[in-house]
Amino acid sequence: MNHHLDRIETHLRNLFEEKLLKIFTGNQPHHTLIEDLVDAMRANILPTESGNPLAPDQYTIHISSENLAEWQSNQGILDQMAESLFALGKRESLIFSRPPAIIFQPDLAENSQQYAISAQISDPERHMPDTASMTQPIENESQPALPQDAYFVIGGTTNFQLTKPVTNIGRHSDNDLALEDLHVSRHHAQLRVIRNHHVIFDVGSTGGVFLNGQQVSQATLHSGDVIRIGTVNLIYIHDTTASHPTTVLSLEDPDADSSNSQKDALE
Secondary structure, three states, rough: OHHHHHHHHHHHHHHHOOOOHOOOOOOOOOOHHHHHOOOOHHOEEEOOOOOOOEOOOOEEEEOOOHHHHHHHHHHHHHHHHHHHHHHHHHHOOOOEOOOOOOEEEEOOOOOOOOOEEEEEOOOOOOOOHHHHHOOHHHHHHEEEOOOOOEEEOOOOOOEEOOOOOOEEOOOOOOOOEEEEOOOOOOOOEEEEOOOEEEEEEEEEEOOOOOOEEEEEEEEEEEOEEEEEEOOEEEEEEEOOOOHHHHHOOOOHHHHHHHHHHHHHOOO
């Protein structure tokens, strides 16, 4: 197995060693990052019954909080490295629970110019989109009622019509909505129709999903909401006067509403 990992390390060096010079300043040991990444993979590989080793897919770079912004500004390079790690690993007969991702954890001591890398294997079930385990009414699963005339305004210039019960969003071309932004994960978010409303889910992205400036793991959308994915703003628009008006549930006590209506009728 070691010779397989050695080949992966050599290919990564050829692809990224010069690019990694952009990440580091001062005396930080940029030349060891690829070696440390492969060492973390080596230390956490597990055998399987199929004979193909199961490789870690979550790589966390532990840094100090004061260096977080500098590392995050180069997330695109590390995303490319994760993609290459996935392709090279598959070529060497490794298997992954999901495509690898490289994230940051600002948990080292302040003023530390060093870093550490940890790796782990994801639980495939835990990282399925949140909607995968949600039980929906049978009629909603067979033919979900789409919010009428719903669309995203992308970057304030382009409209993207939402015509599917499930819309996958990310940087990879196999998404329904592919966003060419290095800060967007390959598979970043999923938009799903639930009870006649669009609900957005973060499907394990590295940069997160933000709704009106606040990070969310899932949220029901309303017309005018602004979703930020990477550096791209998506404004959600839909016709609020469309059909299915009764599906909008009031947060107030329905008995209180009924009492108020009867009171109004009596007056």
